[in-house]
Amino acid sequence: MDLTTIGGIVLAIGGILGGQILEGGHVGSLMQGTAAIIVFGGTIGAVMVATPMGDLKTGMGLLKMVFLNIKGDDPEKIIKELIEAAQIARKESILALEKKLGSFSNPFMQTIFRFVIDGVDPATIADMFDSQIFLEEEHLTAGGKIFETAGGFAPTIGIIGAVLGLIHVMENLADTSKLGAGIAVAFVATVYGVGSANIFFLPFGSKIKRKVKMQGHIKQMILTGAIGIVSGMNPFIIEEKLRAYTHGHGKKHEEKPA
Numbered sequence: 001m002d003l004t005t006i007g008g009i010v011l012a013i014g015g016i017l018g019g020q021i022l023e024g025g026h027v028g029s030l031m032q033g034t035a036a037i038i039v040f041g042g043t044i045g046a047v048m049v050a051t052p053m054g055d056l057k058t059g060m061g062l063l064k065m066v067f068l069n070i071k072g073d074d075p076e077k078i079i080k081e082l083i084e085a086a087q088i089a090r091k092e093s094i095l096a097l098e099k100k101l102g103s104f105s106n107p108f109m110q111t112i113f114r115f116v117i118d119g120v121d122p123a124t125i126a127d128m129f130d131s132q133i134f135l136e137e138e139h140l141t142a143g144g145k146i147f148e149t150a151g152g153f154a155p156t157i158g159i160i161g162a163v164l165g166l167i168h169v170m171e172n173l174a175d176t177s178k179l180g181a182g183i184a185v186a187f188v189a190t191v192y193g194v195g196s197a198n199i200f201f202l203p204f205g206s207k208i209k210r211k212v213k214m215q216g217h218i219k220q221m222i223l224t225g226a227i228g229i230v231s232g233m234n235p236f237i238i239e240e241k242l243r244a245y246t247h248g249h250g251k252k253h254e255e256k257p258a
Contacts, residue, residue: 005066005207012199035161035189039196042157047150058143065211066204071105073218075246078106082225082242085113086235094119094229108219112226122227129223137216144212147205151197158193162186221245 017027048056081104088096098117104110115125165186221242228238 002067002069002207008203009199016195030188030191032185032188032192035165035185035192038161038164038185039154039157039189039192042160043150043154043193043196043201046153046157047146050149050153051146055142055146058139059146059208062140062143062208062212063204066207070211070215073106073215075218075221078109078218078222079225079239079242079246081105081109082222082229083235083239086225086229086233086238089229090232090235097229106218106222109222109226112222116226116230120230122230125230126223126227129219133216133219133223137212140212140215141209144205144208147201147208149205151201151205154197154201155190155193158190161189161193165189217245 017030020027020030051059085097085100088100094117097113101110101113101117104113112125112129115128163186165183168185169183224241224245225238228241
């Protein structure tokens with residue numbers, strides 16, 4: 001569970017509703033079904049027009065990344081596993097890594113080490129997986145951008161809702177009983193548009209893109225470690241190279257180069 005997402009949403013909504021209450025308003029006055037239909041229906045429709053179906057499906061599949069931390073993406077744990085693998089390969093042989101294959105926490109590590117164990121040369125491994133990492137990151141980033149697209153459309157759709165509400169008000173100036181409802185739709189639609197864009201859509205897109213980038217860095221780190229092992233590099237040197245991908249780079253080590 002990504003607690004920053006949950007905490008951020010609660011804090012943002014709580015702050016807005018709390019301010020509304022402190023000003024003497026009522027939470028119920030912000031609940032307008034008509035405004036919600038206009039803003040969210042219009043925003044979803046606009047995103048569908050602007051985005052290919054493949055990116056829409058990818059983006060919806062990535063929504064869980066906003067709320068969950070992806071399994072197997074702990075850099076420190078991965079570094080430890082890579083160093084252990086390097087030590088096994090150095091003391092025994094690369095073929096000895098086959099018994100460790102199923103214990104790797106990251107699925108990508110399991111995939112790449114199958115090629116390592118099969119004796120594929122470092123240049124081929126680097127060329128094959130560099131392209132795969134790049135293309136996958138491009139694909140996932142495009143999916144994550146649908147939320148930023150929604151964040152761009154929502155405030156404008158909110159303004160449209162506000163204009164529609166004011167048109168309704170102008171049409172019923174003679175009937176004062178209908179003025180309040182029209183004005184409410186007008187202002188609440190604006191709140192829905194701006195609020196959803198800045199509390200949900202834009203932050204969701206930003207977090208997805210950041211996590212996709214972090215996943216790419218972790219895969220590059222795994223690739224670097226795997227190539228180091230295939231090349232027969234000293235485990236200490238491999239660890240130093242891997243630390244460049246984390247904030248732990250430069251930390252003191254107890255073991256010495258073999």
